[in-house]
Amino acid sequence: MTRIGVLALQGAFRRHVEALEALGVTGVEVRAPADLDGIDGLILPGGESTAMSLLLGANELTEPCRDVIAGGLPVFGTCAGMILLAEKVLDGRSDQVQLSDVPITVRRNGYGRQLASFEADLEIAGETEPFRAVFIRAPKVEQVDPAVEVLATVDDDPVLIRYRNVLAAAFHPELTPDLRLHRVFLLEC
C-alpha cells in the first residue's frame, strides 16, 4: 500500500493524514529522520514556516528532507510548505530553512493579516469543476521561472504550481472535503 509521509512538526498535518486515509492511503507522521524510510511521497503542511524551520533543525530533519526531495521523491507543499520549497522567500527570517530550490519567489503573508484571509473558486488546469480554495495568511507568489508550470491563479498571481517532483499550493486543500488535489498528487507517487 502507498505510504505518504506528512511532516508533523506543527500545523494542519492531521488534516492531510485524514485526506490521505479517505483516499485509502497510509499517512505517516514524520517527526524524525527514520520516519522518512519507505515513503512514496511527502506532504509539507500548512502552519507557521518560522516555527517549522526551527523544528526541522531541532529534530535533525533538514538535511534528510532536502536529500529525499533532491532525490526525486514526489512532494506536495501547502502554504507554509510552499514557503519551505521556494528558492527565494521575501519577508522571511534570515535563518529560515529551505528544503528545495523551486525557482519561485514567494512573499510570506503576502495577502496580509488574518482579516485578508479568504476563500475563492479556482480554475485548475486539467479540472472541469472549480476548486474551492482556502487561503490563510497565505504566501504570495511574486515571480515564477518559465520552467515552472502554473496550474491555477488568483487575480493573475500563481497559487498552484508544479516543478519537477514538486507540487505546491499557496492555499489549504486539507481544509475542504474536496480531495481532487490530493488525488492528483498521489498519481505521481
Add this chain to the structure above:
Amino acid sequence: MSNEGTNERTTATVRVKRGLAEMLKGGVIMDVVNAEQAKIAEDAGAVAVMALERVPADIRTDGGVARMSDPAMVEGIQAACSIPVMAKARIGHFAEAQILQALKVDYIDESEVLTPADETHHIDKFAFDVPFVCGATNLGEALRRISEGACMIRSKGEAGTGNVVEAVRHLRSIVGDIRKLTLADEPELFQWAKELRAPLPLVQEIAETGELPVPLFCAGGLATPADASLAMQLGAQAVFVGSGIFKSADPAPRARAIVEATTNYMNPEVLVKVSRNLGTPMTGIGMDEIDVRMADRGW
C-alpha cells in the same frame, strides 16, 4: 494556464476563521508584553504571540482592573514579529474587540484574565471578521462560546499561577465529557444538552464526530516542557504559555524547550533533552493561596 478576469474572494467565513486555528495546532502561543519579548518568542519558535499589558502573574499581584492593551503596544508587537498576533478583550467588552479588529490583530481572546466588563453577556463573536478564542472550564461552557461564534477554545486553567492542576482539571472535564457523548443514545443527548446548558445540535454533532467543531487548545498555569507534554497527551491540540516563560529565570531557552516539547510530546527522550538545565521556572502558587479565581469568570 492563466484564468482571465478576477476571482471573487470571500473573507471571514467560518472556514477561514477556524482555519487559522488549524494552522496553529501543535504549536505554542506565548504571552508577550512588549516588542522585545515578541522577538524572543518568534526566535524560540512560537506559532503566535498574545499581546497583553501585563502577564497574568502580574495582574494577580497588582490587583485593580485589567483591561485591553494600549493600541501602541499592540502595534509595536505587530511590527516586531512576522507570526500571528492575538490580543485580549474583556469578557463582554465588544468595544474593545472593535478596537482590536481595527488594529487588524489576527485573533481576539475574550479572556477571563482581564476584568469582565459584562457579568451576563459574552461578545457576539459572529459580528466580527477577526476570529475569537474563548476559555472554557467544561464542555458546556465551550459549547456556549462556540454557539456565540468562538472559532477556537482553550481550556482555562488558572492563569498566572504556574500551577498546571486547573488546566488538567478543565482539559480532562472537556475531553472526558466528549468521550461520554460519543456513547450516549438520542434521549441521553437531550439530557446532556440540558445539563451542559448547550445547544442540542452542537451536542449531537459532537456525539457524531467525537471532537469539538473548533480546535481545542490548553492554557493557564503551564510552566515547563513536561506541562506542555501533559496537556498535549490529555488531548490539547496546542498550548498557550503565559507567565510561565517570561516569569522564569531564563525565558529564551525555556520558550524554545516548550516549543520542542509540544512537537515531541510523545517522545520522553526528547523531553529529557529539552528539560535539562533550564534554570528556575516561575515560582508558582497553590490554589489555596489565591484570592481570585479567574477561571470562574465566564457565563
